[in-house]
Amino acid sequence: MHHAATAAAATVPGEATRRYLAALRDRGPLTIDRSTAPTRHKRYPGAPRIVLPWPTSPDRTGLSAVGELLRELLGVARLIWFHQVDDTGRPVGGPPVLLLGRPAPSGGALYPIEAYLAVGGPETAGLYHYDPVHHLLERVRDGDHRAALAGIPDVAPAVRPDVVLVLSAVFWRSMFKYGDLGYRLVCQETGVLLAQALAVGERLGMTGEIRLRFADPRLDRLLGLDGRREGALAVLVLELPDGPVRPGRPVDPGDPPPAVPESTPAPRRMPPGGAAAALHEATRNAAPPTREVPGATSPGGAPAAREATEFALPPAPAVRLADGVPYRASPPVGFRPVPLAADTLAAVLAAAAGPYPSDLARDAPATELYLLALRVGGLRPGAYRYDRERRVLCRVAGESAVAGVLGGRLLPNTRIALPGAAAALIPAGDPLAGVPRHGDRWYRMQQIETGLLLQRATLAAAALGLTARIHSDGANETTDRVLGLAGTSRRSLSFLCIGTPRAGGPALARPIPAGPRKGGGHPQITYGRQC
Template identity: 50%
Template sequence: MTRQEAPDTVAPEAGPVPGEATRRYLRALAERGPVSVDWSAAPPTHKRYPTAGRVVLPWRAPSPIGDLLRGLLGVTRAEWTHRTGVRLKRPAPSGGALYPIEAYVALGDPAGLYHYDPAHHALDLVRVGDHRTLLHASLTCPPAEVPDMVVVLTAVFWRNGFKYRDFAYRLHCQEVGVLGAQVLVVGESSGLDTAVHLRFDDAVCQSLLGLDPTREGVLAAFTCTSGAGAAAGPLPRSSATGEEHPPPSVVGRLPHLSALHAAAAAATGSGALPALPPVPAGPLVALPAPRALRLADGLPLRGSPEIGFLPREIDARDLATILAHASAGYPGDVPGCHRAPVTLTPHILVQRVRGVPAGAYRYDPDTGRLVATAGTGRVEAGPLQPNTREALPEASAILVPAGDQTAGIAGFGDRWYRLQQAEAGLVVHRGALAAAAAGLAARIHSDGTNPITDAALGLSDPVHGLSFLLLGVPRPGMTVTAPLR
């Protein structure tokens, strides 16, 4: 037997295979069974920092920072229903109303990096100094000038992870997309030029915030400028103030979430986009021209209905308006997103829309038409939660963004998962705001995304539904949602 020659050069140690964490995560979600919720493991509902450097934001006087943060995450609504009594709610939806997303804001005046405390509508100082320049430089596609403020969103993983386990990451990523849609509308109302950033140097942002990424991870940043220009200060060396009760690490608790977050944070891709599935060649349904409607008008009216819908027809023009807004481009850093969302395609199940035959369709944003898809079976046959089963037959239509969860790994590595889920959240929240502005109601039902729904929509592997938004006519007088100001 001949001994093998030792190689002249030692092969570099293989790094993690791009996409492996995503594939394992998707497999784990597909294989998970029912989970029992241990409510005694629930962590605090909100974060506290020492109040020494606190800036209390004005409740009534206009304040660009205060209005923006309150419009994103403030405690702004009282909802009164027969089923749940009176509950305080926030402006944008959150899975299970657990609100795992935190906001930090870098300002030039008063200079500092702050944590937004929604319960007290106040900013708590995390790090002294002007850190906008550093955050601006950490963005993959920074705006031309240093912005007036940079808002960084993080997810406290265990906040909803104790309930949803590894599935919580999907909610975290969708919720930053929801908040991306919300910030663009709130920012526009406040005269701010705002953009959504999903691609940045995670390590820089994470260490600036002084956070342990196994407990709380950075997921998005918003740049906001009023047009007045901003002075970039010197970079001070300062240490971050520690939070009062850090959340637990989820490495052992939520292994697939932890691995995917770490892989997405480290991902550096070429940024090349995969092609979206072509519009199928099915029967076409022309929709009327969308109404001229402002998403901002939906902000004070939006709320997820607790008790389903009135089983009534909606106007085809309202459907056209919702679809046009949901599929519109947005200012962000995913290549091509200024024209339209680029990681997914919008699908719609029509149940009760005047003039549109019931059935499954793909919406073509370029022509504003619906293209019938060859769906099989009924969504009702799927594994649905009781509230979804109740509301589904009453809904007028269901908006489902769909995409291939691995197609973008070649261009974006494991970051693709975040980008696509964020776009899914952005699309459904724009749909919900447009519905509210048109006098309709909408609710996300995540359990509606399953293989039975995919078949009913005519989707086939590797393309799957990413979210599931029921749209319909609200039941009057059953839910009172009062804005708190």
């Protein structure tokens, strides 16, 4: 009876989102059973393989360019020398450890996102899975699937794209540790990787567009995914700098799922009956309703009524986001308390809030940006709303804002990081605003945009010599009260601390050096624990 009532409620647009938000609000301590943790990558052991150049190739065209893009997204590309510390930054003793890391941040270093690629060409046409550990492509289906994948979004591209990249989530990789919160984290991480892909792709001469509106069941079937253990969350269509790829053998979208089996044991599915599983099912089948949903407003929401003081930001220096990719690292024990120049802040905010190519471009932004200023040159400490059109900061709270946020429910590492940071960037939005048009899928779209703007801010900060780290626990009801969001339909969605990296610290990250193995490809590396 309970499951029937839940299923019926989930068919009402917005109800699955409301239930999920309530579950996150009321969640208690989690018991983590690490024996259920899945591997942090998957493989198709019996699939034909294409070994990609490591780390780069002078010929940045075709699959060489695609390989470099994938390596900068998900590749095991960093060595991290790490002295172990606890959540307060204190050494726990023992020898340092050598970890393997990836270019983009991941909640808990769990890496729940997988990448699939559809390419053409008479010899290479196929649907591939990217193996990040061995830096190669595994062909899971023959034939040219680009048109089939690109035709799934509502608005198909005018021409067949050179490459179609699909990002999927293995949900249990995050949910075994974070429970229902893991679903929010994988959606945000998808946005992080989309921002990374656009930045790296621009450096490689690629152009792309993000697609978030597509028929999940059909796309999952093309990829051979069940949609509940692993499901597609985003599509990125790409044009390569060397022009169109010659088409391969076209395929019927009704072809059966891939015959090549993936590695075992398979991860668990999302717990049935849970709030995250119900929300994901609603997003998979969401169709825009024809009536308004109570409580829904415009995506950005109205500005806070108590805004009074405005601060006009200086002109922002030009920043190429890809320049921040090699230097991005999440500081494990906070920041040096060094002031941030106002023009540097302007560049970070402009990068975060700028337009991006997407099938959501016709909609109002799904998020708005708030800033907690601690030490910014010429700017009084306090909380501000960023007006992305005029590029000004509107003051919403005074100097007590930082103390107010610190009075909320924060983890120990956030309490260490925030006082030393120069500023904190806080995306906010109404999780029900887009339901009238997008159904419950709006939640997923909004969280993906949140991750995208956070990563753009992070890359801009890294390119300018700063560092940044996401502290998801900073988005809470106390922060909402400080920002003036309490009592409105909007809420904080995440929390990014930005500042100057410590001169010394417990971690040192370096790229894995080139060293071609016999037969080409990447150097021979023994892969252990990843970070």
